[in-house]
Amino acid sequence: MKTKDRIIEASCELFNEHGERAVTTNHIAAHLGISPGNLYYHFRNKEQIIRALFAQYEAYLEEAYGPSDDETAFGVMKRYLDGMFEGMWRFRFLYASLPEILARDPELHKRYLQAHHRVLETATNNLRMLKAQGMMVIDDAYLDEFAEGIKMVVTFWISHLYTQALDKPITEQGVSQGVLQILAMFHGYIAEPARADFERLVAHYRALAHG
Amino acid sequence: MKTKDRIIEASCELFNEHGERAVTTNHIAAHLGISPGNLYYHFRNKEQIIRALFAQYEAYLEEAYGPSDDETAFGVMKRYLDGMFEGMWRFRFLYASLPEILARDPELHKRYLQAHHRVLETATNNLRMLKAQGMMVIDDAYLDEFAEGIKMVVTFWISHLYTQALDKPITEQGVSQGVLQILAMFHGYIAEPARADFERLVAHYRALAHG
Amino acid sequence: MKTKDRIIEASCELFNEHGERAVTTNHIAAHLGISPGNLYYHFRNKEQIIRALFAQYEAYLEEAYGPSDDETAFGVMKRYLDGMFEGMWRFRFLYASLPEILARDPELHKRYLQAHHRVLETATNNLRMLKAQGMMVIDDAYLDEFAEGIKMVVTFWISHLYTQALDKPITEQGVSQGVLQILAMFHGYIAEPARADFERLVAHYRALAHG
Amino acid sequence: MKTKDRIIEASCELFNEHGERAVTTNHIAAHLGISPGNLYYHFRNKEQIIRALFAQYEAYLEEAYGPSDDETAFGVMKRYLDGMFEGMWRFRFLYASLPEILARDPELHKRYLQAHHRVLETATNNLRMLKAQGMMVIDDAYLDEFAEGIKMVVTFWISHLYTQALDKPITEQGVSQGVLQILAMFHGYIAEPARADFERLVAHYRALAHG
DNA sequence: TATGAATGAGGATTCATTCAT
DNA sequence: CATGAATGAATCCTCATTCAT
Incomplete structure (x- = not known):
């Protein structure tokens, strides 16, 4: 594995564990057993490392929420929920420091707004589709x-999660509870034909959340 | 006004404007025209200033969400929404950096959990009351x-708001939109008898949000 | 003596001895036995130290080349030459790195151009006066x-001097030779009535230069 | 063209444009599309590159100011002035950082002193010759x-030029003004028989300087 | 109460140079 | 000849906090 990729990977791990803020470039280098100079050979500065991680995040959004072949309502919904879970978990450092990171790097902020605009659009379209298929009942x-x-x-x-738990690290269970929260928000809008599938999704994430 | 109080007030203003992170103790002292040493005479460290502000926040929560004499359903709801608006605006620095602030000070974190536990409890009770009065329809x-x-x-x-706007400062309009978002979440659960009152609230906050 | 002034003084000494370039803020602090933080308490950065020294230089120019009561031709000339000698010596670090220092700080560059414009103007006027008094013969x-x-x-x-001497430090003798070089440039233009005074000046600086 | 020569050429260009100080060995390599390692294969260090450029400068001095067949007074003078112009322009990076470069490399400093000693000697001889031919009037x-x-x-x-212009790059016009300054210094010493030729030279460089 | 000078650990970054391939 | 990843010492600067007065 290339050093550049190792830096990205290690940064993600360390950021996720200690927070972007607390992890210095020297920490990353030391963690990898390389010199600070070497890290700066591969990345002009810390900002560039974060941008590289953000590029992975962008790619992830595209893959998780972009168009797909699976067209059953249930399939779409499951894919979205799984995508949320996976994204929240993999990039939890990003979600944990989003305002700070975006405030520091306007270029990144622009990219963030673009990516999320796209995601919101396709997500809204999918909601409309679910409604058209009679799976949801919701006021336009x-x-x-x-x-x-x-x-x-x-x-x-x-x-x-960070505000709720005293000093406890983020776990996959905790993230699953987020998906359950989302499902709870759906609950009132799910139509009868979709109810059974919906309950299966709830059961699935409940299992993850309490496992 | 006592110096101690002036420090608290100035800190809140500066934190709200530039973010807690960006405001150093020396900035606060300079802003007040006092010496750093004097600031540290009144507060052992920055943490204590934040705790003092947090005490104001706690008092505010008690006042805004605690028990009250006004018992009409509409009155309760209006008080809560106004309380949210006011609290978000007055303590926006706190909301903007909540995870960071709590992570740094476990003692504060405990107080936060307690305060919010209490608020959540009375809020849930109020929801139950609204339901009992036939104002809301919601699955227990x-x-x-x-x-x-x-x-x-x-x-x-x-x-x-910080993630949505490139470099723009937070305004009261923006905060009002948050109240509208909350009202939107209520929408599906409002029962017929409460509908008219509800729409009046929506109209009120729409006016604030677009003014 | 105030720490701020001690920093300025020590900086001037160290700059003059080792060159502005080679002297870091940490060197200055260590030389004074203070912490780097303390230095930065008094000056926002190295640039500000240089600006403070430059302010002394500006004041010096005003004092050495500004208007004066002594109106004999000889007096004016002597004052100018002595001013050159003193200025070159006291601020030799500045002269040694002028292009680099000015390139780094456009604000300082502006001040330099203004100050030197003023000096050149009064100097030219003085030359004209010498000519009018029949002390110089020079084509307008x-x-x-x-x-x-x-x-x-x-x-x-x-x-x-730095280019001429291998590794030898600048001395007052060396600087005096500069004044002699200037006198040599005058030589062809000195009129008969001024000749005796002129030769006295030459003798004076020759003594300094070879002492 | 050999890589070694391309390095020398590129270094000269980059040094002239941005200053020796600002140009790193990595810049030079990147500019040529070669690796830093390759650059260091051809030159042991940056110093050696500068020495190679200095060798070109030495050769240039020899060619421009050395003995020549053209023996008319005017011819000698014209050759010298053209040589000054060309040398200042081609090696402007060297002139711009002379004290710094020489201070860093005593070996180079020695070569500089030798070369300039030789130039000064032949130049002085030429002045004597001009005087002997009745072209100049100057006190021995x-x-x-x-x-x-x-x-x-x-x-x-x-x-x-760098001190006079805020941020403006050096141009050939600016360099020509230097030649004019030199001619101005000659002015008082030119004898009648040489006056016409002299004025032609002045006119020539005035054209260059104001074109 | 108040001053303000002083601390010092720590962080991001640069760059000439080396060396295994 | 050439690559390019790697080194590491050095530099400027920040800021919460202390303390003598």
């Missing part, structure tokens, strides 16, 4: 705000 | 998660 | 270029 | 100092 006037609400939970669930 | 099994969802929006709306 | 068309030539010698004599 | 006692003065202008004209 509130559909956008519903999607926005879901997005907020995804974006800040990790932060929420 | 999801009521807790609904309340939790509302709380998340309140807690992270300020952070959300 | 070349008077400006003559003044400019003098200025170049003053400005770069220190650099010249 | 001051002839050496006159030559020294000329040399100072040549050596520091580039530095002078």
